[in-house]
Amino acid sequence: MEQRNGRITIAMVDNDAMALMALRSLLAREGFAILWTAQLGAAAIQRCIRAQDRPDVLLVDMALTDMTGIDVCRAVRRWAPELSMIGMTAYDPAVYRDAALDAGATDVISKDDITTIAGIIRRLAVQRTAGLSAAGLPVGTQSERTQSPETYAASYSTADQRTSADLPDNGRPFTETAAQATSPELRTTHEPNRQPARSFALSAQQSAIMRRYADGRSTEEIASELGISKGTIFSQVARVREKLHARDRDEAVALCRRYLRM
Numbered sequence: 001m002e003q004r005n006g007r008i009t010i011a012m013v014d015n016d017a018m019a020l021m022a023l024r025s026l027l028a029r030e031g032f033a034i035l036w037t038a039q040l041g042a043a044a045i046q047r048c049i050r051a052q053d054r055p056d057v058l059l060v061d062m063a064l065t066d067m068t069g070i071d072v073c074r075a076v077r078r079w080a081p082e083l084s085m086i087g088m089t090a091y092d093p094a095v096y097r098d099a100a101l102d103a104g105a106t107d108v109i110s111k112d113d114i115t116t117i118a119g120i121i122r123r124l125a126v127q128r129t130a131g132l133s134a135a136g137l138p139v140g141t142q143s144e145r146t147q148s149p150e151t152y153a154a155s156y157s158t159a160d161q162r163t164s165a166d167l168p169d170n171g172r173p174f175t176e177t178a179a180q181a182t183s184p185e186l187r188t189t190h191e192p193n194r195q196p197a198r199s200f201a202l203s204a205q206q207s208a209i210m211r212r213y214a215d216g217r218s219t220e221e222i223a224s225e226l227g228i229s230k231g232t233i234f235s236q237v238a239r240v241r242e243k244l245h246a247r248d249r250d251e252a253v254a255l256c257r258r259y260l261r262m
Contacts, residue, residue: 007033008125011055013044013072014088015065019111023059023088030118041067041075048076054083056128057121062089062096062108063234070096070103077104084124086117091231199243200259206236207260213237213253214262 010032014020020037028034035055038044041064047053058076062069073085087093087100087108096108106124109117202210205226212222223230237249246252256262 007031008057008121009033009035009055010057010059010121011035011037011044011047011053012059012061013038013041013064013069014059014061015039015063016061019061019090023111023114026114027118027121030114032118032121040065041069041072044072045075045079048083049079051080054080057084057086057124059086059088059117060105061111062087062100063091070099073100073103073105084128086120086124088117091234092229095231095235198245198255200256202240202243202256202260203236206240207262209233209236210240210253210256210260211262213249214257 008031010027011034012020012023014023014037017039020039024034024037036047036053038047044058044060048058060069060072060076064072069087069089073087076083076085081104085105087096087105088111089096089108090111093108093110100108107120109120205228208226209222212225217225219230219233222233226233237252240246240256241249241252244252244255246255253262
């Protein structure tokens with residue numbers, strides 16, 4: 001792992017400017033060099049495409065504005081498969097962990113747990129110095145969770161992209177179409193996607209949540225009315241989006257209004 005001035009370099013993407021400021025200050029105190037920060041997933045992906053802008057470790061917030069943190073991890077792995085990534089969240093890390101690991105992250109940690117985040121960064125630094133990947137394999141060795149950019153590109157249009165199956169609702173998923181709008185380097189040619197069949201078989205809890213969103217209630221109000229956490233709401237909305245193949249929560253609500261008379 002290349003270190004600058006003897007320090008491990010890190011970069012962070014988080015849509016919360018205040019969280020970025022706090023993380024930058026706290027991790028700098030831990031001795032890390034902050035290479036750059038970004039508030040949009042697309043900006044972080046563009047930075048990681050350029051080899052000179054790649055940090056030693058990338059910290060990715062799971063709840064971004066323009067795409068999910070899982071989408072960021074997947075796209076970064078495509079262009080920089082050996083770049084170490086750590087997911088972070090203000091919600092329950094368990095909600096994201098499996099999908100994040102599949103997308104190439106080492107783990108998902110609470111933003112408040114700076115000690116654990118710093119410890120994982122240092123462990124990744126030791127592994128890279130020893131010539132090991134984040135998975136503990138020799139650098140360049142493919143694991144079940146890591147593919148080369150060429151292999152990933154070849155399989156991208158046919159792979160099962162279950163990005164939001166168990167994830168909070170964070171806006172439009174990262175797709176090739178979204179990539180083309182943000183970065184010329186990401187432009188590829190592939191067959192147009194066919195519109196998949198939608199399933200409106202929602203659970204009672206999912207229906208209750210979507211009905212309240214359709215009525216204009218906020219996430220906080222829904223959580224209070226139903227006696228559930230915001231993390232549960234985000235997870236259920238993500239499952240609804242998956243069933244309806246909706247780009248974001250607003251489209252899911254519109255579909256529920258139209259077809260389920262909410």
